[in-house]
Amino acid sequence: MKKVHIPSMVKNNQKIRKRRNQILEASIQPFKEKGFHRTTTREIAENAGMSFGAIYEYVESKEDILYLFFEALYDQLNNILKSRVSDQFKGLERLRSFVKQYFQVINEIGQATSIMYSESRSLPKPYLEYVLTKENDFVQYVMDIFSKSLEEENISLDEEEIYLLTHNIIVQGHMWAFRGWALKDRFTLEKYTDVQTKTLIGSISALTE
Template sequence: MSKREVQASVKDERLVQKRRDQMIKGAVALFKQKGFHRTTTREIANAAGFSIGTLYEYIRTKEDVLYLVCDSIYDHVSDRLQKDLELKQGTIESLKKGIANFFYVMDEMQEEILVMYQEVKSLSKDALPYVLKKELEMTGMFESLLEKCVENGELNLSEKQIKIIAHDIFVQGQMWSFRRWALRKLYTLDEYIELQTDLLLSGIKQLHSSEAALRKGGEG
């Protein structure tokens, strides 16, 4: 699915990105405080630091702003997951790095993530499937990391096991965003990452031990 186009009358791509970043920052605070439907485009423009007329040079509808919020989250996640992984693909170290980078993004973009899940229902029928597909693509990145570990002999997992573990990682990252108010009383972010990663790898190891025991019992 190609990237959904949000039309702008301004042709300078750098300026478009700058203005939209300002919109996203202002809109997130408003959506969190008032909700999507109670927030006006004029309020978004004021929060972004420019006029309502300028706002409509970069978007066409208020929904475009919510869409940009959602899309920016996934762009950040994608960029961070790819960072520093090229030379370490297919290793446990690359998997740990990918998990850590994802959790860091969940921490950095907590406000955006909370708004997205609260207001994603307000997206139109053409935008919602794209956003949901982007989420599956993020999970797919972890599937790829796990598959490369299997190919290198670092892990021994079936296709179904790879898929459920990828979803587990994604949900654990989201949990830090949704439950950070409670989790930060117990752990630093780095402690949370280390604990969740250790539990994940221990679970995989236990899974292998259980399967080996079942095979041995069957042979007996």
């Protein structure tokens, strides 16, 4: 699906990127604390150090801000992961390494991940459709790593099983963000990653019996 174009009154692309980054940073705390609908564009503008009128030089609506937030989140997740995931491991060690890196990234962008879960329903339909395309692309990326790991171990699972376990990995990472208020009293990130990885490997073993 084609990327949604968010119009700007400003023609300088570098300035657009800079100001929109300010706007997105300024939106994280109020979106997390108050939710999308209770957060005002004026509040975001004030947090960004901009006048209420100036913010509309870079976006046309609060929905534009939420869409740009989601787009930036997926780009950040993909870019960080692809810079960290190493090809030096093979088989299940490749999978373990990916899960460790993925959970670490989610830990770093936890606030944004929580907002993604709570506010995706607030996106207008065309925006949501594109965001879901980005999500499906990420699912495919994880599936490819999963499939390669299994192939290197000569482990055979059908596509539906791989697809479901891929979603389990993704959601377990997200759970560290949106259930962190409970988990972090009992687990370090390292321990949480270790337990979830063992559960994942155990699921693979169970499916091959």
